[in-house]
Amino acid sequence: MCGTPDAQAAFPELIRERDVQGIKFAWLLSGLIGLLVLAGCHERNATQGSEPPPAGTTITALIWAPDWPEEMLEIASEFGKRNPDVHVNVQFMIGNSVEENIKPRVAAGTLPDLVSINPNAYAAELADQGVLADVSQTAAWKTMLAPLKGDWTSRRGKGFGVSGGVATTMIYYNREMFAKAGIKALPTNFAEFMQVCAQLKRAGLVPIMWNGGFPNMLGNGPFASGFANNVVAHEPDWKAKMADGTLNLNTPAVAEIFARLALLPERGYVQPAFMTTGYDEGIRLFKEGKVAMAFQGSWAAGLMMHGNRFAVGVFIPPWNAKGETVVPVLGSETGFAVCETPNQAAAMRFLEFIAARGFPILQRKRHNISPFQQGAGTVVSDPEIVDYTNAVSRFPVTASPYYSSLPSNTIELLHKLMQDVLLRKITPRQAAQRLDESVKTEAKMHYK
Structure with missing residues (x-):
């Protein structure tokens, strides 16, 4: 360009x-990657007014991570050290798109508690249908860069996810x-x-x-x-x-x-x-x-x-x-959404952790551009990629x-x-x- x-x-x-516009597409196992014992203490508040999940809650996270599966497992492990009352079952998507992983689960009513999602009309419709939860009261949403929020807002005004990065x-x-x-x-x-x-x-x-x-x-x-x-x-x-x-x-x-x-x-x-x-x-x-x-x-x-x-x-x-x-x-990278399940409160906590303490973990490998106004810890980005992103963001049309x-x-x-x-x-x-x-x-x- x-x-x-x-x-x-x-x-x-x-x-x-x-x-x-995700991963080691040796794709590690696509199914269950074992229950990772995860431990408790809120790193950020989930939704305002939400009650703590009951002890022993198990949540399932279905993740698109073609080039960072190990980092996702590490994020789950670190979450577990701080949240002993929640177990996270990490599963990885396979195939060529996020959507082809989600659609069969929507049809079967077997969506996980937290899922990778793209900021498109399909995901927005899922939010308006009550399949995806509104995350607009989370700290992750509030610290997401303002220009990205429109990508993640449904026609009815629901904030249905947070970006995994600034994508170019x-x-x-x-x-x-x-x-x-x-x-x-x-x-x-x-x-x-x-x-x-x-x-x-x-x-x-x-x-x-x-x-x-x-x-x-x-x-x-x-x-x-x-x-x-x-x-x-x-x-x-x-x-x-x-x-x-x-x-x-x-x-x-x-x-x-x-x-x-x-x-x-x-x-x-x-x-x-x-x-x-x-x-x-x-x-x-x-x-x-x-x-x-x-x-x-x-x-x-x-x-x-x-x-x-x-x-x-x-x-x-x-x-x-x-x-x-x-x-x-x-625009926005593939991000994360919380599904309307009985484990929504625990899944919100995990979402908050991914966006806070978890983000530097994946950054160490990916070096992409943070979608948040501020991050926890040191966020690594290559100066040339940062300069590139800043430059294209000033173009009159993208x-x-x-x-x-x-x-x-x-x-x-x-x-x-x-x-x-x-x-x-x-x-x-x-x-x-x-x-x-x-x-x-x-x-x-x-x-x-």
């Missing part, structure tokens, strides 16, 4: 170099490979980006990693940036129109999003066997110096920026056309991560559409048509 004059003045190095997607790049290929400046639009890829390929390098086996990252990466620059940039009321079913996505501009997704493999700019590359493997390819660039989020900064034999830089994905101002992706932009059923469809385009089972134009049909169908069913 390329900067505006204000962003350039505020962050010259980012714009000059071509600046820079970027392209991480290997500075040594760029120097070897003779690249002097970072790309500022898509045409320049393709030129950079060609230059890297001529130097005998693989330009960029594509997560064909984990479409969640295709959504967070090339799709989200394409949607930002091909849709959001030209339609200020896109959210309202998507909700009421009047946003037209069956257009050449949307087809181009899918066409660009397939263009890089067609040009030989991605790694071999890219269709089987999962989340962990994609990060490993970058860290081992086998690819020059990788789409990733701010949530993976700890993995992407450290422990490498080479220096790493970041820049905004330049999915804009020449002469157009780039639109960055910026887009939401794809998981908070699209209806939940459309998210699942999108994953298949992207893979089918890459496999040449359907054309980009057919993908745009089917995406449009899905969004309009969802609007008729849920959001009017």
Whole structure:
């Protein structure tokens, strides 16, 4: 993403170099990870006026933690040391999205007490239906950054969750490979980006990693940036129109999003066997110096920026056309909600702990951007990622991560559409048509 004059003045190095929407997807066991004995003492008040849970309460937490499962277990363990009257049963989500883990449990009436959730219309509807509890009286909600609260507020005004971080997607790049290929400046639009890829390929390098086996990252990466620059940039009321079913996505501009997704493999700019590359493997390819660039989020900064034999830089994905101002992706990360269960009070306590003493635990690995005005203890964030996030936050137009932009059923469809385009089972134009049909169908069913 390329900067505006204000962003350039505020962050010259980012714009000059071509600046820079969950996990160890070995996915540890998806089922029950054993009851962790957790111990008591309120770190923060849960809901105002809530009664302490009875002794021996057991709560279940269903968590999306593809790159930090050990840290989640550590958070639960630390909570247990301070809350001996509550046991936490930690389970991990599997698959490609939060929603595909939640929907069967909603249908079966088996939701856990605390759950990872995305700030989208589906989650907001669950809150208004009484499935998710209102957390707006918690300290976690009150200290969450004000610009994020709208993401987590339902149509009826319920605060249905707290963010796990400030989410922005970027392209991480290997500075040594760029120097070897003779690249002097970072790309500022898509045409320049393709030129950079060609230059890297001529130097005998693989330009960029594509997560064909984990479409969640295709959504967070090339799709989200394409949607930002091909849709959001030209339609200020896109959210309202998507909700009421009047946003037209069956257009050449949307087809181009899918066409660009397939263009890089067609040009030989991605790694071999890219269709089987999962989340962990994609990060490993970058860290081992086998690819020059990788789409990733701010949530993976700890993995992407450290422990490498080479220096790493970041820049905004330049999915804009020449002469157009780039639109960055910026919003809330997947967060945490409390379900309306008999164990709600204990689950609120655990939510408060995750947002307070627990947050530095996951920060030590992830280095993402804190969603809270203040944190407990020392919060580690990479200065370059902080500067990047501050810079994109000053852009006149930003887009939401794809998981908070699209209806939940459309998210699942999108994953298949992207893979089918890459496999040449359907054309980009057919993908745009089917995406449009899905969004309009969802609007008729849920959001009017």
